[in-house]
Amino acid sequence: EVQLVESGGGPVQPGGSLKLSCATSGFIFSGSTIHWVRQASGKGLEWLGHVRNKGNNYATAYAASVKGRCTITRDESENTSHLQMNSLKIEDTAVYYCFRQAGTIDAWGQGALVTVSS
Amino acid sequence: QTVVTQEPSQTVSPGGTVTLTCASNTGAVTSDYYPNWFQQKPGQAPRPLIYSTNNEHPWTPARFSGSLLGGKAALTLSGAQPEDEADYYCLVYYGGVWVFGGGTKLTVL
Numbered sequence: 020e021v022q023l024v025e026s027g028g029g030p031v032q033p034g035g036s037l038k039l040s041c042a043t044s045g046f047i048f049s050g051s052t053i054h055w056v057r058q059a060s061g062k063g064l065e066w067l068g069h070v071r072n073k074g075n076n077y078a079t080a081y082a083a084s085v086k087g088r089c090t091i092t093r094d095e096s097e098n099t100s101h102l103q104m105n106s107l108k109i110e111d112t113a114v115y116y117c118f119r120q121a122g123t124i125d126a127w128g129q130g131a132l133v134t135v136s137s
Numbered sequence: 138q139t140v141v142t143q144e145p146s147q148t149v150s151p152g153g154t155v156t157l158t159c160a161s162n163t164g165a166v167t168s169d170y171y172p173n174w175f176q177q178k179p180g181q182a183p184r185p186l187i188y189s190t191n192n193e194h195p196w197t198p199a200r201f202s203g204s205l206l207g208g209k210a211a212l213t214l215s216g217a218q219p220e221d222e223a224d225y226y227c228l229v230y231y232g233g234v235w236v237f238g239g240g241t242k243l244t245v246l
Binding site: 054056063064065066068069080081082083116118123124125126127128129130 | 138173175177182183184185188189192194224226228233234235236237238239240
């Protein structure tokens with residue numbers, strides 16, 4: 020069974036950093052692109068960025084809104100992707116999701132809530 | 138800045154047909170944009186419905202279909218069921234980055 024499980028959410032102070040993990044199982048991680056998305060309460064989905072697979076040189080791409088504050092990486096030995104975001108603001112409060120793309124986009128994690136508050 | 142626009146809300150009667158659309162401020166959405174559609178119910182993660190314009194996943198109910206319509210990506214629901222009430226999002230590829238539409242809240246009433 021394909022699974023993606025986000026972890027690392029919780030409260031963070033403004034100006035702080037977050038590092039979320041997306042642990043995967045049930046598929047060939049090395050063949051997939053991993054995307055990160057967030058959703059503020061009552062709002063729509065926002066694509067944050069992705070990290071591609073080895074065949075695509077682990078290339079990353081980011082939304083303009085978070086470029087420079089956001090880094091997406093992957094650990095092939097752990098079948099896990101990480102999202103690091105710095106200089107957090109109140110408006111970064113959201114549920115953060117990862118999803119996989121292996122040809123098609125077909126599986127999402129359940130999300131991790133990050134609350135930025137003083 | 139790339140903006141993808143969806144109808145904020147739509148209503149369909151049970152058994153009825155509704156089409157949701159997904160437009161780009163950069164011009165016509167074509168198959169080169171690989172439009173995807175997702176369904177999201179309250180408290181749940183989004184569920185993929187359609188990929189690459191008009192391809193259904195194995196779990197996609199047959200009443201959902203994707204297409205291109207008048208320069209937009211479209212999701213058509215034929216024979217709406219109460220359980221189809223949800224938010225629907227399109228996701229479009231812009232040569233390196235992806236952008237979600239703002240979502241459509243579909244009411245079955």
